[in-house]
C-alpha cells in the first residue's frame with residue numbers, strides 16, 4: 037500500500053482543485069513525506085491565476101516526521117454527543133453518519149453498544165440503513181473489567197455483536213486513575229489491555245486503543261503509560277490513541293510526548309484532544325507534526341465541557357497548510373455545508389465565528405478594507421474561502437458606501453445601474469435609521485437589492501393575516517393567513533407556540549402544496565429585540581429569523597412597532613428567500 041500523498045511541488049491544488057483519492061495510513065509502515073526544502077512552495081492557488089502568491093498555500097516548516105496522510109476519526113456520535121444540550125435520536129445519528137461519510141472522514145465512531153438502548157439500536161440498524169461509501173464505522177467500548185476474563189466480559193461481547201469492522205476501546209493509562217478510580221493494580225490494568233485487544237483481534241476486529249488520561253499519566257509515570265501502549269501493540273492493536281482526557285495539555289508538552297511515543301512504537305499513533313485549554317486543534321497539528329497519523333475529533337468541535345478537537349478546523353489546517361492528506365481532497369469544499377447540515381441535525385445554531393466554516397469568518401465590513409479586498413481578495417483572507425465551501429461576504433451597514441454595495445451586488449450576480457444603486461443606498465439609510473440592521477440580515481438585503489433591479493417576488497401575494505393568542509388550556513397562538521398564489525386564493529390556519537411559529541405553520545399550509553421545496557426550508561432561530569426611542573421613532577421591535585435549507589443558513593429581518601408585523605416581514609422574507617434558493621417557479625402549482 038502506498039502512502040504517498042501529494043508531492044510538495046504538486047500543482048494539483050492550483051485553481052482550488054486539490055488532488056483526489058484518499059490514502060489510508062493505518063497500521064505499520066506509515067511512510068513520511070520529505071520536508072519542504074527552502075524555496076519550494078506548495079501553493080493552493082486561489083484563483084487559478086497561475087503565479088499569484090497565495091496566502092492559502094502550504095507553509096514551510098522543518099518537520100521531518102510529518103506524514104503525507106492522516107486518518108480522520110470522527111467521534112461526534114460518541115464523545116461529541118456528551119455536549120450539554122446535544123441529544124440525538126437514532127434517526128439523527130444515522131443522518132449525521134451519512135453526512136460524515138459524505139465528507140469522507142476515515143472513521144466514524146457510532147457510539148457505545150450496550151451502554152444505552154439508543155446506541156444499541158443504532159448499531160442494530162446501521163448494517164441495513166447506513167450505506168457508507170467512504171467511512172468505516174467503529175464501535176466504542178472499554179477493556180474488560182478488572183478480575184473478569186475477556187470472554188466473560190459483557191462490554192467486549194457487545195463490541196463483537198455490534199458487527200463493525202473496527203472497534204475502539206478505552207483503557208486507563210494513568211497510574212492515578214488505575215489506583216484511585218479502577219482500584220486495581222498496575223499489572224492488572226496492563227493485563228486488561230492485553231487480554232481485551234487479544235480477544236477482539238481473535239474475533240477478527242481492527243482494534244484502536246484509546247489511552248485515557250495518557251498525557252497526564254505520562255507526565256506522572258511515563259513507564260506505566262508506555263506499558264499500557266506496549267501491551268496493546270503486542271496484542272495486535274492497529275492504533276495507539278493518546279488522549280488528553282482533561283484537555284489541559286499545551287502544545288509544547290504534546291510535541292515532546294507524542295514524539296517520544298512515535299519514536300518508541302511501531303504501531304500507528306493517534307491523538308484525541310479535548311479543548312479545555314483552547315489548544316485542541318493546535319495540539320492535534322503539533323502531534324501530526326511529530327508523526328501522529330490518526331486525528332480524532334468532532335465536526336464543529338462538539339463535546340462535553342469545552343468540546344473536542346474541532347475537525348472543521350483541523351482538517352483544513354492539515355490539508356491546506358501542512359499539506360497532509362486528510363479527507364479526500366475533492367471533498368474539502370463540502371466542509372462548510374456538512375458542518376452546517378450537522379449543526380442543524382444536532383439542533384445547535386452554527387457559530388458564525390467558527391474558523392473556516394463560520395458565516396462571519398470571510399465577511400468584510402465597509403471601509404478601507406473592502407476596497408482593498410476588491411482588488412485582491414487574498415489581502416485579508418488566510419485562504420480562499422471556496423476551498424472549504426465557504427464564501428467571501430461583504431457586510432453592508434449604514435456606514436456602507438456605494439463601493440461596498442456594488443461589491444455585494446456583484447457577489448450576488450446582480451446588475452445595478454447607478455440610478456438603482458442610488459435608490460438602494462437611500463432605502464438602506466432610511467431603513468437602518470428605522471431600526472433595520474442589514475449587516476446581520478443577508479437574506480433580506482439580497483431581496484432588497486433584487487427589488488432594486490425591478491424584480492418582485494411572485495410566489496405569493498398576501499391578502500391578510502391574523503394572529504390570536506389564547507390564554508386558556510395552556511398558552512397557544514393561532515394564525516390565519518389569506519394569500520393568492522397565481523389566481524388561486526387560499527386561506528389556511530395553524531396553531532403554534534408563538535406568533536412566528538403559528539404564522540409559519542399557516543403560510544406553509546397555504547402555499548406548501550404549490551412549493552414542495554418549502555418542506556426543506558426550516559426556521560432555526562428567532563430573536564426579538566425591542567429598540568428604544570433613541571432614534572426618535574418611538575419604541576420598535578426588531579425580529580431576526582435564521583432559516584436553513586440544510587446547505588446554507590440565512591437571516592431575515594422585520595422591524596415594526598408591532599411585534600406581529602415585524603415577525604411577518606422577517607418570516608415572509610425567509611420563505612421568499614428559501615423559494616428563490618430552491619429555484620421554485622412562481623405561481624405554478626407543484627412544479628418547483
Ligand SMILES: [Zn+2]
Pocket residue numbers: 115281308310344
Ligand atoms: Zn474524549
